[in-house]
Amino acid sequence: MSPFVPGPAIRVEGRSGGPLSGLTFAAKDLFDVAGYPTGGGNPDWARQNPIPERHAWAVQTLLNAGATLVGKTITDEVSLGILGENAFDGTPENPAAPGHVPGGSSSGSASAVAAGLCDTALGTDTGGSVRVPASFCGLYGIRPTHGRLDLTGMMPQAPSSDTTGWFARDAGTFARVSDVLLSEAIGPALPTKLVIATDAFGFAEPSTAAALQPLLGKLTRLVPDHREDLLAPPGLTAWARAQRTLQPVEAWDTFKAWVERDNPRFAFSVARGLVMAAMTPEAERGWAAMVRQEARGRMRWLLPSGTVLAMPSTPFPAPKAGLPVPALTPIRDAILGLCAVGGLAGHPQVNIPGALAEGRPVGLSLIAARGADALLVRTALALEDA
């Protein structure tokens, strides 16, 4: 399945002479591209919105920097999905693990970069939608600090967790694009301290945790001052449950008016998620908000300036494509067990590729203090050279 959305070919030339001249990029179909409908992975979403007249901020920024847009990519329906299987548009191939899902919801963006159809691609990450496909497709990928980038022209889902991210095959391209989108030169400083999240490694499947050891070894040689600690003392499960409460409730707030007015078509599982979100008890929302506040405090304490935390990006490599729906629930839950921290706390997180478990890619995640996105990109560059 092509990673690009059906329809006419799209090409918008980048400005000549910019820092990204010569690079090509694709944009997840959640980003506005002037003159084309923003589909959002759902056949009824585009109908209610006018065709955008302006590019999204991230698209315009890449074009201004010289990169050329070569297509819009498939996404899970209204970005509600983590595996990359869209019942309407199909499942983009995972070039690094044929027959397996690409990961989602930025499925087409990861697939297109992994297949070499473009050099970089824009995605979004609310609950793992850049980190998971980066891990499954063997790519560099970033979820930047929440609130750092201008999200104008990006279709929202759960605004308190939504971010714009991007993918690349090599650290050099990843750093060039990051420099532009972060509006910050990637400086030379490396982390001074490293925390290895033992609960997160313990939560991953043993074969995945083992596969990441060589990368972790390179990292500890790069950052010798390291220690083991818990990411989530109340349990990764508690953090995941909080995020699984907060994010759908916020998504329902985002989509409710549209859903109630237009009665759009959804895959059953997506509709069910929205129905359950609408019925979430107030007490559960309140509990989840408390857990989030506590998680934010924990992350501030764990990650002072200069410190990075390492953990597996996903608990396993890409599952098979086309699994029956009942088999997907525990898979999604397990992925959220490791990804919830991103949406809950809003820290920047980068996926480092380079490991294989059972022959398929899995990535190592690095997390830093809010605003320290560039430190993570620098670490990715240094690890590639190490």
Added chain:
Amino acid sequence: MSPFVPGPAIRVEGRSGGPLSGLTFAAKDLFDVAGYPTGGGNPDWARQNPIPERHAWAVQTLLNAGATLVGKTITDEVSLGILGENAFDGTPENPAAPGHVPGGSSSGSASAVAAGLCDTALGTDTGGSVRVPASFCGLYGIRPTHGRLDLTGMMPQAPSSDTTGWFARDAGTFARVSDVLLSEAIGPALPTKLVIATDAFGFAEPSTAAALQPLLGKLTRLVPDHREDLLAPPGLTAWARAQRTLQPVEAWDTFKAWVERDNPRFAFSVARGLVMAAMTPEAERGWAAMVRQEARGRMRWLLPSGTVLAMPSTPFPAPKAGLPVPALTPIRDAILGLCAVGGLAGHPQVNIPGALAEGRPVGLSLIAARGADALLVRTALALEDA
């Protein structure tokens, strides 16, 4: 919007020399037609089922009697709908009330007959799916005694309420088709007693109740021994709530394995109905089963042999097409207030056309004892002549 499902034209000639020779018919896309997929109004239903090799019993019976099949008609998704708006296939026109819904779920069958595209058409009625479109499109329509017809090759929804029904524009054609499908000659005897359901007339909008008075007048001249009585002493609301509990729960039992395996696409409102059905508390199911038992007793008492009951088929004529979803809930609830009796008690019910409220058709319903379907058809013939 054409009432026929998209795809190749379908025509199967009827056997020559039969009692229905010269008539054409269409079949709701819930009935198997050998060599064509049974779509069920949902794009993912046909995928899981092989193309049928045999015609459904009702289709074969009409062909054997000489009628020629000229098409398969649009239905609400998996017959879960009462207005006739299908998010995938569109909304068939209501030729009798342009710009208004045809009623569902046998929407295309009613639309095709009303437009003169065929002489009769097969529908199904679980919770009102023949009676409502017959009322809205100004047609004769029957929901036969539950359990009387062979439902082989008809896609089930809630088996304890499912029936095969049919439509016609004139009482003569209606009687010819009924003779064949009921396998019973329509005898000369008229009802000996008439009950006028005062609660049902009171529940209808005053303009609809008033519009039905001339038809009711003809009926009382035909059956002078008449009295007023309540259809549902515990309240039409209680009966409707019971049916709204039992039918979706049974539909979920019917579709659960498919939904959980294939994660099919649905309009949001259809998916929400299934999700809510799956969560119905056991106590609510038990209460509903008790109400059903009580309703059956009431109907046996009201309708001894030879008695018919008269009530409005729908509380109002066809609502506008394309109303926003929140506006549809009270409309559906009100329709169920009058239609619940069919699925709950399983008595035969015929819609008599001929009245207009606000310029749009509304029908008078006649209900008789179980098995007295032919008596209702005879009454329809006599009313047309009166």
